[in-house]
Amino acid sequence: MSDFKIAPSILSANFARLGEEVDAVLAAGADWVHFDVMDNHYVPNLTIGPMVCQALRKHGVEAPIDVHLMVEPVDDMIRMFADAGATYITFHPEASRHVDRSLQLIRSLGCKAGLVFNPATGLDAAKYVMDKLDMILLMSVNPGFGGQKFIPATLDKLREARALIGASGESIRLEIDGGVTRDNIAEIAAAGADTFVAGSAIFNAGDYGEVIAAMRKNLG
Numbered sequence: 001m002s003d004f005k006i007a008p009s010i011l012s013a014n015f016a017r018l019g020e021e022v023d024a025v026l027a028a029g030a031d032w033v034h035f036d037v038m039d040n041h042y043v044p045n046l047t048i049g050p051m052v053c054q055a056l057r058k059h060g061v062e063a064p065i066d067v068h069l070m071v072e073p074v075d076d077m078i079r080m081f082a083d084a085g086a087t088y089i090t091f092h093p094e095a096s097r098h099v100d101r102s103l104q105l106i107r108s109l110g111c112k113a114g115l116v117f118n119p120a121t122g123l124d125a126a127k128y129v130m131d132k133l134d135m136i137l138l139m140s141v142n143p144g145f146g147g148q149k150f151i152p153a154t155l156d157k158l159r160e161a162r163a164l165i166g167a168s169g170e171s172i173r174l175e176i177d178g179g180v181t182r183d184n185i186a187e188i189a190a191a192g193a194d195t196f197v198a199g200s201a202i203f204n205a206g207d208y209g210e211v212i213a214a215m216r217k218n219l220g
């Protein structure tokens with residue numbers, strides 16, 4: 001049985017009303033909150049940090065918070081986000097000098113660990129740490145901005161990642177991030193994804209519930 005998760009990226013939310021936006025999207029049927037952390041160093045944009053994650057927890061958000069670190073280096077941010085209430089913490093392998101150690105750090109702090117792969121980056125860094133992964137996140141756009149178009153070559157990469165997960169025997173979620181819409185979500189799921197980040201497709205719509213319901217319907 002499929003266990004699909006929809007994780008709206010708050011990068012596209014109205015930051016002036018972030019607590020209300022997160023409440024609204026969860027009430028509209030979202031499963032997780034996807035939290036994009038950008039440092040203007042690893043990526044050419046600057047967003048939000050652990051204080052905002054902690055503020056969402058204090059606001060009463062109980063849903064999983066899926067923290068995607070687009071920062072370099074990663075270990076200090078891992079500690080801060082674990083303290084701030086993150087559920088998943090994912091990072092890009094090229095942003096950590098010791099990937100295995102950073103993954104262990106995440107789990108030792110009680111969070112679930114994941115690696116993120118940019119569109120042009122191969123999956124090699126995952127191969128020998130499959131037992132330390134709870135999630136593999138494939139970027140289907142170049143990281144840094146919302147509202148970009150899905151890169152079609154990611155479909156083959158999803159199939160490759162799904163085969164890698166299957167061969168490992170581990171229970172690892174396969175998440176996709178970038179350009180996900182109600183129109184392409186079924187094709188993305190057919191290629192192997194089970195967790196879907198969508199920012200602009202949800203937050204730019206007037207009715208969050210209608211978009212999320214359409215995504216679920218198209219997932220079948």
Ligand SMILES: O=C(CO)[C@H](O)[C@H](O)COP(=O)(O)O
Pocket residue numbers: 009011012034036068141142143144145146147148177178179180197198199200201
């Ligand atoms: O990580 C990201 C960008 O680095 C965003 O999560 C992603 O691009 C989602 O936005 P959209 O659904 O609008 O493409």
